[in-house]
Amino acid sequence: MSDMPEEEDRAAFDRRMLEALVCPLTQAPLHYDAARQELISKPAHLAFPIRAGIPIMVPDEARPLD
Amino acid sequence: MTTEQTRTTHFGFQTVDEDAKAGMVHGVFSRVASKYDIMNDLMSMGIHRVWKDAMMDWLAPRPGQRLLDVAGGTGDVAFRFLKRAPGATATVCDMTESMLIEGQKRAEAEDMAERLSWVVGDAMELPFEDNTFDVYTISFGIRNVTRIPDALSEAYRVLRPGGRIMVLEFSQIPNDMLQSLYDAYSFNVIPVMGQIVANDRDSYQYLVESIRKFPNQELFASMIREAGFDHVKYRNLTMGIAALHSGWKI
Numbered sequence: 001m002s003d004m005p006e007e008e009d010r011a012a013f014d015r016r017m018l019e020a021l022v023c024p025l026t027q028a029p030l031h032y033d034a035a036r037q038e039l040i041s042k043p044a045h046l047a048f049p050i051r052a053g054i055p056i057m058v059p060d061e062a063r064p065l066d
Numbered sequence: 067m068t069t070e071q072t073r074t075t076h077f078g079f080q081t082v083d084e085d086a087k088a089g090m091v092h093g094v095f096s097r098v099a100s101k102y103d104i105m106n107d108l109m110s111m112g113i114h115r116v117w118k119d120a121m122m123d124w125l126a127p128r129p130g131q132r133l134l135d136v137a138g139g140t141g142d143v144a145f146r147f148l149k150r151a152p153g154a155t156a157t158v159c160d161m162t163e164s165m166l167i168e169g170q171k172r173a174e175a176e177d178m179a180e181r182l183s184w185v186v187g188d189a190m191e192l193p194f195e196d197n198t199f200d201v202y203t204i205s206f207g208i209r210n211v212t213r214i215p216d217a218l219s220e221a222y223r224v225l226r227p228g229g230r231i232m233v234l235e236f237s238q239i240p241n242d243m244l245q246s247l248y249d250a251y252s253f254n255v256i257p258v259m260g261q262i263v264a265n266d267r268d269s270y271q272y273l274v275e276s277i278r279k280f281p282n283q284e285l286f287a288s289m290i291r292e293a294g295f296d297h298v299k300y301r302n303l304t305m306g307i308a309a310l311h312s313g314w315k316i
Contacts, residue, residue, distance in 0.1 A: 020157065020183070020198065024191040048193075054166055056186040057193035 023048075024057050038063070075212050078275030087212045088161070088188070094269040095139070095162040095210075101264040106206075108259050117303045118142055118205065121234050121310055124301065127151035131200040134159060134224060136189050136217075137207020141169035141182070143234075147203070148178050157199075159187045189217040197226045205234040209280040218293035225315045231295060235286070236277040237302070237309035244305060252277065283309050 021030055023041035030039040030048070038047040039055055046062035048055060056062075073084045082090065106114050121143070127133070127150040135144045138158035148156055160166050166184045169175055175182060187193045189204070189211050202221045211217045221231050239245040252274045260270025281289065283300050286309075290298045295313030302309050 020195070021185070021193050022195050024187060024193040027195065051163070052167070054163065054170075054184045054186060055193075056163065058161070058186060058188055058191075061186070 021055060021057065025059060040065070076276070076279045078272040078279070084212050090272075091210045091212075092161055094272055096164050097264075097266050097269050104263060108263060113304055113307075114206075117234060117308050117310075118146055120301075120303055121203070121205065121232060122146050122150055124310055124312060125201065125203070125230070125232050127154060127201070129153045131155075132198065133157070133201045133203065134192075134194065134199040136192070136202065136204045136221070137161070137210065138203075138205070139165040139169060139207075141172060141175055143203050143205045144182060145172070145174040145178065147201070148181055149174075153181075155181045155183075157183045157185060157194075159185045159189075159192065161186065161188055190220060192220045192224050194224045196223050198224050200226060200229050202229065202231045203234070204231075206236070208233055208235055209276050215289060215293065218290055218295075222294045222315055227315055229315045231290065231311075231313045231315070233286075233290070233311040234303075234308060235311075236280060237286075237306050238282040239306040240283075240302075241305070248307060249278070283311075287311060 021039060022028060023030060023044050026041060026043040028041055028043045030041055032039055033047070037050040039050065040047045045065045046059060047065055048057050048062045050056070074081050075084045075087050077087050077090050127147045129152045131151055131154045133144060133147050133154060133156040135156060136159050138144055139160050139162070141158055144156035144158050148154055158166065158169060163186050166186065170184060185193065189207070190213055202225050208214055208217060225231065239248055256274050257267045257271045261267040264270070283302065283306070287298050287300055290311055290313045294315065296316045298311065298313040300309050300311045
């Protein structure tokens with residue numbers, strides 16, 4: 001989680017993305033894990049991956065959390 | 067909704083379990099992604115570009131608006147919108163990751179990168195807050211959605227009051243003779259083109275069948291009203307081969 005994006009535009013992009021996205025199942029806000037490149041929905045117990053800058057916001061592709 | 071019996075839907079002319087459709091549609095678009103733009107040109111003889119421009123003319127994008135383009139695939143609609151509206155932003159949301167990757171490779175995507183975001187998501191379960199967007203577009207995508215009313219309700223939810231939905235989709239020609247000519251063209255020519263250009267006849271066979279199964283102009287307008295939209299209107303394009311539907315969240 002100490003991994004800060006290096007480029008400024010990348011950081012701005014990440015911020016904007018976080019502001020707009022919610023969990024597709026619960027519509028709860030998401031927690032951004034920059035190191036793992038995941039968006040975490042605590043209520044749904046799912047971590048949605050971000051691949052090549054694209055958040056993958058479908059439950060089938062998400063990692064279940066314990 | 068309490069019944070336990072399996073719910074079915076259409077996959078082209080086949081009847082399939084609802085649970086299976088999303089995966090089958092996903093398969094079609096994953097297979098065709100890299101050839102999608104060229105196939106659209108061939109299938110419509112380039113007319114899909116004219117239709118998308120007609121969509122923009124009716125939509126009249128304004129500076130600073132926030133667009134959500136669902137099933138936006140390779141970014142066609144989002145790019146057009148951003149070119150017409152300085153300072154506007156667009157989110158392209160599609161079920162198929164490979165379509166978005168194709169879109170990001172296009173020159174326009176690079177030029178307008180700071181105004182674009184790309185998200186893999188389901189039209190029936192949008193990963194966005196209520197009242198977020200000024201404009202919702204879906205272009206040649208809604209007929210592939212398993213439960214169309216769910217997608218329309220989600221569109222209504224994520225639009226701000228005063229926001230607008232616009233749908234571009236294949237439709238029905240209100241003239242039986244012309245419709246049967248068009249059917250002959252689409253059922254005989256398009257799957258063969260799909261075979262030649264994309265080496266994938268089945269995917270294009272599905273596309274043609276799904277066009278024929280989609281509700282006509284009036285019926286689809288009533289589905290948009292059911293989702294809560296007001297001032298719902300439609301315009302036929304190229305005699306009704308396609309139609310634009312517009313509605314407002316008041």
